[in-house]
Amino acid sequence: MKRPMRSVTGPRAAASPRPTIKDVAARCGVHPSTVSRALSPAMKHLVADDVAARIQAAANAIGYRLNMAAKGLRTGRSGLIGVLAPDIADPGFPPVLSGIADHLNAEGYATIVVDVGSKGSEQDLVDRLIARGVDGLVLATVTLRDDVVQHCQDAALPVVLVNRVDAAGLLPSAASDDAAGMRLAVEHLVGLGHQRIGHVAGPQHISTGARRRAGFEASVRDAGLPARHAPIEIADAYTRAAGREAALRLLARRTRPTAIVAANDLLALGVYDALAARGLACPGDVSVVGHNDMPFVDLVSPPLTTVRIAQRDMGEAAARLLLARIADRGVVDDHIVLAPQIIIRGSTSAWER
Amino acid sequence: MKRPMRSVTGPRAAASPRPTIKDVAARCGVHPSTVSRALSPAMKHLVADDVAARIQAAANAIGYRLNMAAKGLRTGRSGLIGVLAPDIADPGFPPVLSGIADHLNAEGYATIVVDVGSKGSEQDLVDRLIARGVDGLVLATVTLRDDVVQHCQDAALPVVLVNRVDAAGLLPSAASDDAAGMRLAVEHLVGLGHQRIGHVAGPQHISTGARRRAGFEASVRDAGLPARHAPIEIADAYTRAAGREAALRLLARRTRPTAIVAANDLLALGVYDALAARGLACPGDVSVVGHNDMPFVDLVSPPLTTVRIAQRDMGEAAARLLLARIADRGVVDDHIVLAPQIIIRGSTSAWER
């Protein structure tokens, strides 16, 4: 009776409307609430086994699928998680995203990825996610002192950082041990006999930039190198071009470093460019170490020696952390740090002179 | 000050519940329906200007945000689009995704990306997206003859393919002109004097694999090369390892090709591996051409000559196509094909002997 009515009323009525819990109920001669219970693992124990089975069967028969929007409206949980990424196209990010999404997926959550590119304010993007009712946010974008964080606090939205930390260390995060990574790099070079090691640092308002720089300074100090033998130039973005510029400045110094540690593989590739521009050989004249071990850096020439960080694990850890926060808002803030590993390839060699 | 307060009141009680349309209504002394109209661009003309302004102000004042779940429930449109990707970590995909997401975002849609990795059946993933009420799907995974397509048809769900086409050409799609791409590659090599050109083809159940192969065959024929001088080996996946195996088979042939066209950059890198394994130089002994121009292939050694496809545009076109379908289900199916471009780098050189 209802159907015909509808098709008269509207243009798109032809497509059979998705079956609802009511349809299943009608087919089984039970009340919708019973169907709801039978189909919910948590409430299933409240309904008789045979009835539950009948309902299950009917649901399958007519291809019933739960409507998440309706459920979300009633329960206040959407099962949606937002992920803010600085740039999806950055080759470093997909593995992290994959780790996040896989874990969340397994737990029944769906992931909305938002690229915070040139687009309007990050605030606004967050607001749109809030409008969608996300249950939490994974931020891969946060700078050391960031408004977005406060914004989320105000909205009482669970948040975790991935591959970043905030200045105050207030937010839970999953990140690589930046200091340890730099130590691996510096010790590798020192072990090869290098005495003058430069650093192309990343932007200092990003935690990886600041922390890797600090790690570099500490490692170099511990290795007994005087500061003037460990010059630092800061790149203003994590790009190949910025790496090139910074490296050129480093190479222009009075005492040229025999090795350069870059804060990031992209920067390291920029260092390659700079060396080429100056007619210097790598690793013959200058050894280079990167950071992140992003895909295909083993294929560049020379294959890049770099610090591998556990990106997938990082993503998964972040997801787990977020879920824990969502489940119990009183949980202690956690900082998961993942151990890096140095991958020695062809861009570093012994220095003997 | 804020934190303690919150923790005193209880784990989540303190967080003031998100203001609803009712709160705004109460604050303005009007009925919720009036608020709804005032805040909806399409219905705004129904409410007096001064009232609308008052409502706007109040909404801003208390930080009101529309609840998409509720709206979606009522209107039947979620503003969510699902994207099925074969593998997010594949460096070829992010640019496409970025194109899709940016366009959809600008139109007010949010994108849920699902990695169809080792995970359970694709059907199931689609069902979960349907449960979330997605308004449409972008499929980057479809094989030539695929159940998923039928599944979506059954669900009356608008679908577009990206970087793929279906065997029957029934579905709208945005893809690169594979035949033209292969023609560019072959003509480039023929122009360099190559007379024996091999092809490492991609999996034949994927449209790019089949179409690029066909394009190769046609181009080679048109160039006047006999088929026996244009051997083909099929890789069983788009991976570096599979490319290596196929290339090894190609190199083992009686008359070794002097150039190899790979269906994909990843396969081309596998060809590099095979050449290295056989002690052959590229491009000295064998020239290599890839396809896609994925990030950083300009940095490998030698820099890869490859066919660049317009990935970002492809994503954007797919998004536009999908939105058109959603707006008007009767729209004619469209196949958008994007023109490729050859990027000549260091992996190809003249053949003179």
Added chain:
DNA sequence: TCTGTTATTGCAATCGATTGCAGAGCCGGA
């Protein structure tokens, strides 16, 4: 002054699922 518009606003049903509460039926024990 009366009638017919037109411009605004309110009312109430609705989307689909969840859940506290109440009622029905049944069992065993006294």
Added chain:
DNA sequence: TCCGGCTCTGCAATCGATTGCAATAACAGA
């Protein structure tokens, strides 16, 4: 035979927003 207690199911309210319809007011024209 009656009662407490248990299991299972139904009822109805609810989540937040939208929208067809009705109601009111204001206003123009006759």
